[in-house]
Amino acid sequence: MRFNLSLQDKFGIFIAAITTIMIAGLSYFYFIQLDSSVITSLRTELIDVSSLISNYINPDSIPAILAGGEGSKEYKNLKKFLRKLQLSNKKIKSIYVMVFSNKPNVWKFVADGDFDPQKMVHLNEEYDISRYPEMAKAIYGPVADQKTNSDIFGRWLSGYAPIYDRQGKAVAIIGVDMLADDVVDARQRVRDIAVIGFAIGLILAIVFGRLGAMVIGRPISALVNGIKNIEEGKYGYKIGIRRNDEIGQLVSGFNRMSDKLSEVDKLKFDFLSVLSHELYTPITPIMDSSSQLLESDTLKETDRQLAKIINRQINKLQSLINEVLDFSWLEVKEWKLDQEPVSLGALGEAALIEQKSQAEAKGVKLKIKIGTHLPTIMADKKRIMHVLKILLENSVKFTPEGGEVSLDINRVSGGVELTVADTGIGIAKENMEKIFSSFYQVEDHMTRTRGGMGLGLAIAKRIIEAHNGSLWAESQGLGEGSRFIFLLPVA
Ligand code: ADP
Numbered sequence: 001m002r003f004n005l006s007l008q009d010k011f012g013i014f015i016a017a018i019t020t021i022m023i024a025g026l027s028y029f030y031f032i033q034l035d036s037s038v039i040t041s042l043r044t045e046l047i048d049v050s051s052l053i054s055n056y057i058n059p060d061s062i063p064a065i066l067a068g069g070e071g072s073k074e075y076k077n078l079k080k081f082l083r084k085l086q087l088s089n090k091k092i093k094s095i096y097v098m099v100f101s102n103k104p105n106v107w108k109f110v111a112d113g114d115f116d117p118q119k120m121v122h123l124n125e126e127y128d129i130s131r132y133p134e135m136a137k138a139i140y141g142p143v144a145d146q147k148t149n150s151d152i153f154g155r156w157l158s159g160y161a162p163i164y165d166r167q168g169k170a171v172a173i174i175g176v177d178m179l180a181d182d183v184v185d186a187r188q189r190v191r192d193i194a195v196i197g198f199a200i201g202l203i204l205a206i207v208f209g210r211l212g213a214m215v216i217g218r219p220i221s222a223l224v225n226g227i228k229n230i231e232e233g234k235y236g237y238k239i240g241i242r243r244n245d246e247i248g249q250l251v252s253g254f255n256r257m258s259d260k261l262s263e264v265d266k267l268k269f270d271f272l273s274v275l276s277h278e279l280y281t282p283i284t285p286i287m288d289s290s291s292q293l294l295e296s297d298t299l300k301e302t303d304r305q306l307a308k309i310i311n312r313q314i315n316k317l318q319s320l321i322n323e324v325l326d327f328s329w330l331e332v333k334e335w336k337l338d339q340e341p342v343s344l345g346a347l348g349e350a351a352l353i354e355q356k357s358q359a360e361a362k363g364v365k366l367k368i369k370i371g372t373h374l375p376t377i378m379a380d381k382k383r384i385m386h387v388l389k390i391l392l393e394n395s396v397k398f399t400p401e402g403g404e405v406s407l408d409i410n411r412v413s414g415g416v417e418l419t420v421a422d423t424g425i426g427i428a429k430e431n432m433e434k435i436f437s438s439f440y441q442v443e444d445h446m447t448r449t450r451g452g453m454g455l456g457l458a459i460a461k462r463i464i465e466a467h468n469g470s471l472w473a474e475s476q477g478l479g480e481g482s483r484f485i486f487l488l489p490v491a
Contacts, residue, residue, distance in 0.1 A: 011216050012209035019208055023201030027194035031187070038186045039157065042178065043144040046159025050176045051142040053085060053095070054161040062099060062163070062172050065110055070123050079111045086113030093156050093177040096121060097163070100139075100172075105130040110172060135160050138173045148180045155180045219247045226254055233437075236262030273328040276321045283321065287314050320453060326386075327438065327455045337380040337466055344377065344384075344416050344488070345370040348409050351388035355396055355405075363401035366392075371410035378491050383463045387471075390456040391420040391484045397452070398482070399424030415469070415489040427475040427482050435473065436461050464488070 005013070057078070064074040082095045096112035107129050109121040129135050134145045138160035145158045156177045162170035222239045229237040237258050241251050290311040293299060299307065352368050359366045388407070395405040403423040410417050427435065427442070434440050441454040457471075464471040464486045471486040 006217065006221070009213070009217075012206075012213040014209075015212040016202075016205035016209040019205035020198075020201055023197055023205075024194075027190070027197050031190040031194070034186050034190055035183065038183050039146075039148065039180070042157050042180060042182060043146075043159070046144040046157060046176055046178055047142045047161070049089075049092075049178070050144075050159040050161035050174055053176065054142075054163045054174045056081070057097065057163050057172075057174060059163055059165040059171050062097075062110065065123065066099070075111060075123065079113075079115075082111060082113035083115060084113075091178045091181070093153065093179050094175075095177075096175045098127060098173045098175060101126065105136075107173070132158075134158075135173070135175070138162055138175075139170050148183060155184050157183075216247075219243070219251055223250065223254060226258070230258060230261065235265045269328045272324050276324045276328070279317075279321050280325075283314060283318055286310070287318065290314060323453055323455050323459070327459055337383065339378045339380055341376045342379045342381045342384065343374070344409050344418065345374050347381065347385060348388065348407050348418065351385055351392055352407060354389060355392045358393070359396050359405065362396060362399075364396050364399050365404045366396075367404060367406040369406065369408045371408075373411055374409060374416060375411065375490050377416060377488055379467055379488060380463075384467075384488070387460040387463050387486065388418070388420070390460045394452075394456060395420050395422035395424060395482070395484075398422065412487065415487050417485060417487050419483055419485045421481065421483040423481045425482075426478045426480040427473060428478050432473055432475070436471075460486075 061074040061078055065072055065078060068074060078097065082097070086092050086095050092113075094112055094114060097110040098107040099110055101108050103126075105128060107127045108123075109125040109127060110123060112121045114120040132145075134143050135158070137143045139162060142159070142161040144160070148155045148157045150156070157180050158175060158177045160173050160175045163172040163174055165171045219239075219241050222241055226237055226239045235258060238255050239251050242248065243251070290307050293307040294304065294311060348368055348370060352366055355366060392405065392407065399405055399422045405420070405422045405424075408417075408419040408421070410419075431442050435442065436457045438458040439454040440458075441452065461471045467488055469486055469488040471484070473482060473484050475482040
């Protein structure tokens with residue numbers, strides 16, 4: 001599975017992850033610290049308690065018990081004493097006395113503070129001390145375990161102290177197990193703190209993540225959006241972010257570039273409109289003169305042919321200039337539609353008639369199909385006619401001899417749909433959008449065999465969109481013909 005995360009999201013997650021790891025790390029560090037300090041104080045307490053108790057046990061009673069067994073007076077006294085001690089402090093889980101045996105690593109229990117026969121240890125019961133290195137050290141002096149043990153009764157820590165005979169020799173060991181409730185409490189506390197810390201951390205992480213993402217991600221999203229606007233031809237689009245760092249420089253660089261583009265774009269249109277106006281001036285007298293020449297009776301046939309050529313070419317030139325004029329006017333000015341009720345069926349027929357001679361000259365068949373119940377729509381008649389002319393002219397132009405161009409007009413939900421379809425050269429998928437850009441032509445300018453300036457579709461689209469309609473192209477690919485469809489909404 002792939003996630004398409006934006007830069008902003010990635011940055012947010014990164015900051016959130018770092019914050020969470022930091023909080024988890026701090027909690028763990030605190031946990032270790034607290035745990036070890038609680039255990040250290042319990043160890044000290046155990047060493048004190050066990051060495052204190054060892055002083056109160058008569059070393060002579062040990063050999064007496066070993067000789068006399070569990071029935072002896074000394075055994076009973078010791079057991080009573082240990083019981084009393086065990087009950088004196090709630091923290092004490094058990095107290096026991098052990099002696100060394102002649103087997104290596106094996107000590108023997110003497111007695112403990114339990115009276116419950118289930119739990120009680122018995123005289124001479126063997127105990128493997130190889131697993132308890134701290135206990136083994138107790139021969140040399142009071143000591144306590146480093147780590148706690150646990151069973152179903154809870155968690156505890158053990159301390160041991162030697163019982164010395166009159167010569168100062170260790171004859172037995174007293175062991176004390178103390179409940180490590182403080183450790184359990186402390187751990188619980190740390191766990192609670194960690195949970196609260198984690199929750200606060202998570203909130204902080206999300207907040208910091210968002211903030212961080214805004215600082216870095218927002219201007220980048222704004223730049224991406226700005227580029228999209230420029231791509232759509234909105235030159236002069238500005239990003240309103242002010243910052244003093246590299247991102248700020250990038251943003252102001254973008255804004256300057258956008259300004260420059262808009263300047264160049266305006267220059268292009270100014271140039272085109274000035275140029276076309278200037279070209280218009282000499283065209284009118286040339287056109288008039290050639291028309292007058294053609295009307296003259298005294299003209300020789302060869303001269304008439306020349307006058308015809310002049311007349312035809314000057315007409316072509318005029319329509320090219322008209323196109324540029326039209327385009328610069330559409331782009332620059334906020335123009336109003338001259339709306340009136342229009343019958344699209346009649347308009348379609350008129351447009352087809354205009355193309356007739358051109359289509360016949362090329363050997364292309366023209367067809368029209370008008371659907372029933374067409375509503376009359378409010379539209380700028382001249383401009384819709386212009387769109388039909390552009391689309392039909394293109395279809396005739398891009399359809400070879402023997403082909404067919406058809407115009408279909410139909411009522412659809414929401415409006416009327418007009419389709420100009422041809423059996424011509426078709427349009428490749430990658431050019432489907434581009435052909436609507438101004439001056440874009442699929443064929444290279446230098447190798448073009450057909451006339452035109454690449455403005456017709458751009459103009460047509462502007463006109464249809466001004467009517468709140470839409471214009472698009474469809475084609476199965478090169479050589480498969482094309483369809484240009486526009487939808488005009490019924491007001
Ligand atoms: P022009 O016709 O002046 O070149 P347009 O804006 O009308 O400019 O069309 C742009 C381009 O779109 C054309 O140059 C051509 O490559 C392509 N085109 C337009 N109409 C058709 C069509 N009916 N069939 C195939 N290609 C077309």
